[in-house]
Every structure is written in C-alpha cells, then in structure tokens.
C-alpha cells in the first residue's frame with residue numbers, strides 16, 4: 001500500500017516539475033520584446049481591369065495584404081508600403097503569445113490538480129505520526 005502511494009507520489013512530483021518547466025517556457029514567450037501584430041496576412045488576387053492584361057486571361061495579380069478584426073468589422077490593408085518581414089514576424093509572434101497563453105492555462109489547471117493530489121497523498125492521521133518517547137521524570 002505504502003509503495004503504491006510512494007510511486008504515485010513520485011510520478012506526481014515528476015509531472016509537477018514537467019508542468020513547471022512548460023509554464024516557464026510559455027512565460028518566456030511573454031517576456032520577449034519584439035512588437036506584436038494582431039491580424040492575418042494573406043495574398044490578395046485581383047483583376048486590374050485593363051483589357052489585354054494577363055489577369056484578363058486568368059493570371060491574377062497577387063499582392064500581400066493584411067486583415068485585422070476591429071470593433072466595427074475587419075480592416076484590410078495593402079502591404080505595399082510596409083516592411084512585410086516585420087509584419088510577418090509580428091503576426092507570428094502574436095500567434096505564439098496566444099498559443100503560450102492557452103498552454104499556460106492548460107498547464108495551470110493540470111498543475112493545480114497534481115499539487116492537490118500530492119498534498120492529499122501526504123495527508124496522514126495524527127495516530128500515524130511517530131510517538132516521541134519523553135522522559136517526564138528527568139533529573
């Protein structure tokens with residue numbers, strides 16, 4: 001019985017350490033300093049309308065564009081004037097932050113469960129504690 005308890009306790013301790021490591025990694029994502037960009041990059045394909053242009057034959061013009069959700073709907077921006085790499089990095093980093101936040105929440109729930117289980121395994125009855133022999137008639 002005690003060995004089962006010890007094994008369960010040991011497994012829980014390992015899980016707690018792993019969850020703690022995962023949480024630290026997730027927090028590190030928040031501690032970075034690069035700017036975050038909320039939104040999505042996509043490729044806009046369109047026809048310019050000039051007769052005889054290749055787009056009239058189905059080869060559409062492709063340009064990078066950006067979409068951002070706002071309170072009033074979504075905002076679309078052509079990226080011709082912006083540094084595309086910087087926007088792309090910002091978008092990727094923002095997605096990573098969101099994923100890290102979700103991971104952190106999952107880890108935190110799992111961690112609370114494991115910590116509670118560990119504490120429960122450590123609970124003893126008062127009678128189970130060892131008795132200290134005391135010499136009450138010491139000279």
Ligand SMILES: [Zn+2]
Nearest residue numbers: 048049053055
């Ligand atoms: Zn065209």
